[in-house]
Amino acid sequence: MFKNLSTSTKLIILCGMFILSISVTTASLVAEHRIAIDFARRELIGDNYLEVLRNTYAAILSDRPIDSITASAAASPNNVLAALAAEQAENQGLLQTKEFADALMASLRELWARRAQNNATDTLVLDALNKTHKLATRVADDSNLTLDPDLDTYYLQNIVANKLPTLLGQLGEAHVLFHERPQPAEAANEQNLRFVLDGLLRATTDGIDEDLTSAYRGNQDGRLKRAVAASFGVMSQHARAYLSALNATRVDNEARGLIVGVDRASLDSLYGRAVASALWAWGGAQIELDRLLRQRIDSLLAKLRRSLLLTGALAALSIVVAVMTHRRIVGPLERLEGIAQTVRETKNYTLRAESDSQDEIGHLAIVFNDMLAELAATRDREMTEQAELARADRLMTIGAMTASIAHEINQPLAAIVTNSNAGLRWLSNASPDLEEARSALKRIAKDGHRASEVIGSIRAMFRKETQHKSLHDVNDIVQEALTLVQGELKKQKVSVRTELGNELPPVLADRVQVQQVVLNLMNNAIDAMAPVTDRARVMRVRSGIHHDNSIALSVEDSGVGIDPKDVGRIFDAFYTTKSNGTGLGLSICRTIIEAHGGRLSATPATPHGSVFEVVLPSSPPGEG
Amino acid sequence: MGPATVFVVDDDPSIREALKSLFGSVGLRAETFASATDFLQAKLPDSPSCLVLDVRLPGLSGLDFQTELAKANIHVPIIFITGHGDIPMTVRAMKAGAVEFLTKPFRDQELLDAVQVGLERDRARREKDTLVATLRARYETLTPREQEVIALVTTGLMNKQIAAEIGVTEITVKVHRGNAMRKMGAKSLADLVKMVDALGVRRARS
Numbered sequence: 001m002f003k004n005l006s007t008s009t010k011l012i013i014l015c016g017m018f019i020l021s022i023s024v025t026t027a028s029l030v031a032e033h034r035i036a037i038d039f040a041r042r043e044l045i046g047d048n049y050l051e052v053l054r055n056t057y058a059a060i061l062s063d064r065p066i067d068s069i070t071a072s073a074a075a076s077p078n079n080v081l082a083a084l085a086a087e088q089a090e091n092q093g094l095l096q097t098k099e100f101a102d103a104l105m106a107s108l109r110e111l112w113a114r115r116a117q118n119n120a121t122d123t124l125v126l127d128a129l130n131k132t133h134k135l136a137t138r139v140a141d142d143s144n145l146t147l148d149p150d151l152d153t154y155y156l157q158n159i160v161a162n163k164l165p166t167l168l169g170q171l172g173e174a175h176v177l178f179h180e181r182p183q184p185a186e187a188a189n190e191q192n193l194r195f196v197l198d199g200l201l202r203a204t205t206d207g208i209d210e211d212l213t214s215a216y217r218g219n220q221d222g223r224l225k226r227a228v229a230a231s232f233g234v235m236s237q238h239a240r241a242y243l244s245a246l247n248a249t250r251v252d253n254e255a256r257g258l259i260v261g262v263d264r265a266s267l268d269s270l271y272g273r274a275v276a277s278a279l280w281a282w283g284g285a286q287i288e289l290d291r292l293l294r295q296r297i298d299s300l301l302a303k304l305r306r307s308l309l310l311t312g313a314l315a316a317l318s319i320v321v322a323v324m325t326h327r328r329i330v331g332p333l334e335r336l337e338g339i340a341q342t343v344r345e346t347k348n349y350t351l352r353a354e355s356d357s358q359d360e361i362g363h364l365a366i367v368f369n370d371m372l373a374e375l376a377a378t379r380d381r382e383m384t385e386q387a388e389l390a391r392a393d394r395l396m397t398i399g400a401m402t403a404s405i406a407h408e409i410n411q412p413l414a415a416i417v418t419n420s421n422a423g424l425r426w427l428s429n430a431s432p433d434l435e436e437a438r439s440a441l442k443r444i445a446k447d448g449h450r451a452s453e454v455i456g457s458i459r460a461m462f463r464k465e466t467q468h469k470s471l472h473d474v475n476d477i478v479q480e481a482l483t484l485v486q487g488e489l490k491k492q493k494v495s496v497r498t499e500l501g502n503e504l505p506p507v508l509a510d511r512v513q514v515q516q517v518v519l520n521l522m523n524n525a526i527d528a529m530a531p532v533t534d535r536a537r538v539m540r541v542r543s544g545i546h547h548d549n550s551i552a553l554s555v556e557d558s559g560v561g562i563d564p565k566d567v568g569r570i571f572d573a574f575y576t577t578k579s580n581g582t583g584l585g586l587s588i589c590r591t592i593i594e595a596h597g598g599r600l601s602a603t604p605a606t607p608h609g610s611v612f613e614v615v616l617p618s619s620p621p622g623e624g
Numbered sequence: 625m626g627p628a629t630v631f632v633v634d635d636d637p638s639i640r641e642a643l644k645s646l647f648g649s650v651g652l653r654a655e656t657f658a659s660a661t662d663f664l665q666a667k668l669p670d671s672p673s674c675l676v677l678d679v680r681l682p683g684l685s686g687l688d689f690q691t692e693l694a695k696a697n698i699h700v701p702i703i704f705i706t707g708h709g710d711i712p713m714t715v716r717a718m719k720a721g722a723v724e725f726l727t728k729p730f731r732d733q734e735l736l737d738a739v740q741v742g743l744e745r746d747r748a749r750r751e752k753d754t755l756v757a758t759l760r761a762r763y764e765t766l767t768p769r770e771q772e773v774i775a776l777v778t779t780g781l782m783n784k785q786i787a788a789e790i791g792v793t794e795i796t797v798k799v800h801r802g803n804a805m806r807k808m809g810a811k812s813l814a815d816l817v818k819m820v821d822a823l824g825v826r827r828a829r830s
Contacts, residue, residue: 403708407680410707414728415638418646421732425649433649440645447638 007330015322019315026311033304039144040297043157045091046143047289050160052083053136054282056104057168060111060128061275077112081105095142100135107131122176129172133165150296151218155211156289163211164282167204167239170197171275178246178267194247201243205236224292228284235274235281242267242274332361336368349376387483402585408454412447419444459591469596471506471619472514474543474551481518482541485526492526494537501544505618507551509596514616517589517600521555521612524585528559528609535608546615550598554613556605570602628743629671631700632656633663633686634678639705639728643676646732652739660689668700672750674723674742676735679706679713687713690720699749701742705730759819762808770807771825773800777813778820 002010058075088101111124140146140161148154174197212232216225245267332353339353349372355365423440426433482489482496489496507514522539529537538558546552562570571590586600593600598616605611630652632643640656647654657663660681679686690702704717704725714725723745724738763771769790776786783801787794810816 407707410728411636412638414707414730415636415642417729418639418642418732422642422646422649425646425732429649436645436649440642443638443641443645447642450638 007333008326011322011326015318018318022311022314026307029307030304033300033307037297037300037304039147040293040300042094042144043148043153044290044293044297045094046139046145046161047157047286047293049087049091049095049097049139049143050136050145050157051286051290052080052087053132053139053165054160054279054286055083056080056108056132057129057165057282058279060108060125060132061168061172061279077108077115081108081112084108095139097135097138097142100131100138104128104131104135125172126176129165129169133169136161136165150292152215152224153218153289153292153296155215155218156224156285156292159208159211159215160282160285160289163204163208164278164285167201167208167278168275170201170204171239171242171271171278173197174201174242174246175271198243198247201239205239208232209236219292224288227288228281231277231281231284235277238270238274238277242270245270328357328359329361332357332365336365339368343372349373349379384486387486402588405454405458409451412451412454415447416444416451419447458588469508469510472509472511473506474504474553474616475500477509477511477515477518478541478543478553481515481522484519485522488523488526489539492530492537494526494529494539497538497540499540499542499544501542504543504545504551505549507596507616508619509616510592513592514596517592517614518553518555520585520589521614524612525555525557525559525609528557528561531560532558532608545618549618551616551618552613553616554611556611557609558605559609561604561608562602562610564604567602571600627653627671628747629669629673630654630739630743631663631668631673631675633658633660633675633681633689634705635659635680635682636678639678646735647739650736660684660686660692668698672743672747674701674703674739674746676703676705676739679704679709679717687716687720690717690722694720699746701745703735703738703742705735756822759808759823763819763823763825765807766804767800770800770804773797774804774808774816774820775825777801778817 005013055075059077059080062075084101084105088098092098107124107128111121111128114121114124140157145157145161148157177193177197209232212228216222216229219225332355336353339351343349343351352369352372353365355362355369419440423437423444426436426440478498478500482498488494522541525539529539535558540554540556542552542554542556544552571586590600593614593616596616598614600612600614602610602612630647632640632647632654634640634643634656635658637658640658644654644656655666657666660683663675677686677689681689684692686704686706693700693702701723702717702721703723705728706713706725707728709725709727717725723742724734726735726738766774772790773786776789781789783794783797787797790797805816808816808819810819
């Protein structure tokens, strides 16, 4: 199943699976990030709510002599109520704060109303402070602020949602207890109360300091400390100043006067500064908390974007790799297939696959090329062997023919010689037997005729009537003959120079016969050069237009040359200069060429060797 | 024994006729055959003869025919003639006992000399064969005891030793020996030893 799929399909599947797997991973990553972002956004909502609550504190505590810092528009009673209502409406489903918010708003309305009538508001203030603190705690709980995962934001929210409301509440209580009208009944406990309050305030400010230290530690860029350290420093300084002033007061029971030791105005002023600096620090912390949460959201979003970008890039890269693999594997394979196909069809074994890579495909191409080279070599060898066989076959024909001719002629010759000897003996006997001598002579005549008939029949073999003529290019015949003598040329270390004419007109000839002539001339040339050791053995084969519409074909050797006294006889039958020659080759050659209406001649070559030239009439166009 | 005969085996009738005439001109009887088979089928005369054989024959070659003849125990001397001889062929023929190996066209005297050598060789062989046959016939007339005695005599034992060997008296040995010598026609002990050698019955001395 899988093995039958095309490589492209396999690559697509592989690529698709890869993209799918990174998509799944990315999806879960996105989901996680979304959760973290939603978590942080929810915290941001809580943070916004707490900002409103800071204003609420400011509003609650603003009827006291407080620095104008806190008297912002946001802290005006109506705005605070409206903001609380809006905040509550907005986060109805998100935060379970309705109960506390409603209670707070009711309490606030009553407080505003009471204030408007200039009635005493101490209890209401404490009640409102208490409800605001509860609401702040609920908001922090429901908006995940108390579950915040980072050190800096966690401690910062703890300060904003817990410690600062506590501090402001305690400051409010202190003010209620010690500024205006300490109850006589309570005067007895006054000292105790002061201790308690002093302890609580200290614990709270110390708690804030500890939280701050932890938050600073968790803040990596250090911006938090730079942003809030000063305001919190001022806050604790003012809180301590107020605390020491408070400790210096003492209620004079007798006088029923309020405060002894510290004048009222400066105590109020210290209180106002403490509250204002606490609210100021709160504001700073609030801004930082907001900034840190947004920063976290931004960084999460950036991370998410990076992940998505990376996923996209990986997917794109995998596609690119797949496409490149496809081009590197399928492309070359298809090219290889094409080449194999072409080689199979055209038998052109010189084709080669391009290989520019070092991978398996490159190796395959190299091996493929090697195989082609080997095939070509094998084929060449086979063709050479075939040519060799054909050559052997043809040479065998000539050899067998000459041997047979030699035997055919030798027999009557032997008979003639024997008969003449017998005749002589019959005549030279003591009583000469003329009859026997006569019959011997008769036999001699008969055998002489027989020998002549043999020669005649050889000539008849190459007469025009027995030839199968057709049009041939002389150069083709030369090339074929050269292939046939290739082995001999190599063996005898003979080099060949061919000067073949272009576009020669064809000759009307018996191909096999003319080829045998050319072969014979080439073999003679090779034989003639065998004794040569002091110069190069070169065989020159030329072809060209002679004149009178005839084609000249010559075979020249750099051999020993022909003795001038032999020149006239080399074409005679049974005349040979070779120790193992039959003396028939050139004779047959001349017979063949003359039967084609041509000429075969020999001339000495310069400086060495000889030239045999065949002139054959070319066929006028349209003939044959 | 009839007159000497030269057998000629050659497929070429011209050669056969020419050779027959040549042999005739020197007074030799010649019989010609076109093939080896023809020669084998002919009844060969009991007279000195030799064979002029063409190497190149239709069917069986001359050289193979030579081998065949040797196998058939026909010991006729052979002179080879050939149109185209080479050294290996010559060596093979001469090793197998050919008298001569001549290349056509050959000098008549060489052929005639070779034929004379062949005939002489055959004549000698035939004479030897005849002598042995006579001796064998005489030997067959001896009694087993006489054969035994001369076998021992020719190994060089003295009468006394022979008597001890075969368990008879010395006198008896002398009688057997005398009879055997007479029957074989041996004039002396040396003569008898030669005869026994030719017959090949001499006993190895144990």
